[in-house]
Amino acid sequence: MKTTNAMREEFKNVVATRKRKKKKEEAFDIEKVWKEFKATGDESLRNLLIERYLPLVKYIAERLLAKLPHNIELDDLTSAGIFGLMDAVNGFDLSRGVKFETYCTTRIRGAILDELRSLDWVPRIVRNKANRVETAWRELEAELGRAPTDPEMAERLSMSMCEYEELLCEASAISIVSLNEKSKEEQGSKVLRKIDILEDKKGVDPESELKRKEITEFITKGLNRKERLILLLYYYEDLTMREIGATLNLSESRVCQLHSRILLRLKNQLKKFQTELLS
Secondary structure (H helix, E strand, O other), rough: OOOHHHHHHHHHHHHHHHHHHHHHHHOOOOHHHHHHHHOOOOOOHHHHHHHHHHHHHHHHHHHHOOOOOOOOOOOHHHHHHHHHHHHHHOOHHHHHHOHHHHHHHHHHHHHHHHHHHHHHOOHHHHHHHHHHHHHHHHHHHHHHHOEEEEEEEEOOOOOOOHHHHHHHHHHHHOOOOOOOOOOOOOOOEEEEEEEHOOOOOOOOOOOHHHHHHHHHHHOOOOOOHHHHHHHHHHHHHOOOOHHHHHHOOOHHHHHHHHHHHHHHHHHHHHHHHHHHHHH
């Protein structure tokens, strides 16, 4: 238990702290600083304003980070957001009667999104095409109760078979995975990159071989002979699309189309499998 004198002393410290904080806030007249900065362009006043609104940058960056993959760093988003804040401070017009917080939020968010787009090696148009194909596949699968055929997909997307094949080939580029992507271990909080846990192909692990066999059986289940061969030749024999086409007497574009369709089907099968495990 605290003594009466100790409690009084603590109360005095709290009051004094509040007074100092209030005095500091009163000394920092934000409107006055804005007017003086816009009139003089003083760099020290600009830095003062940037420092004032830095917490807003961190807040926006943290909210965006919650929706992004683990390989994205908060510091990178914050740095991009600071550039957006600097532009907002320079471009803010006091005469428009808009709160600076409202104005700068859009600029900060835009700067962060621009930085994310610059880090994404996949062009935006390719990502949009992949999303379009995946959405159409899910809708048709739900309506039909089975995996849709290529003609059905082409009809849903209002395009010819030739156009649909080209779309699949372009959308398949998004399937590449970054080896720098980070993930957490199931037990513990240690963060690893995918490149850190790559299998050593020089060694033979019986457990890995067994798992590989099970995965192969799971992946090839429900596939016809031609689709099974495409997967095995591409992922296990490291053949190119052109080499697979020559082996199976198919065109390179046809192999690419079948490969994209198989990946799309497997992706939906895995989602169903995960849903069943969680339910």
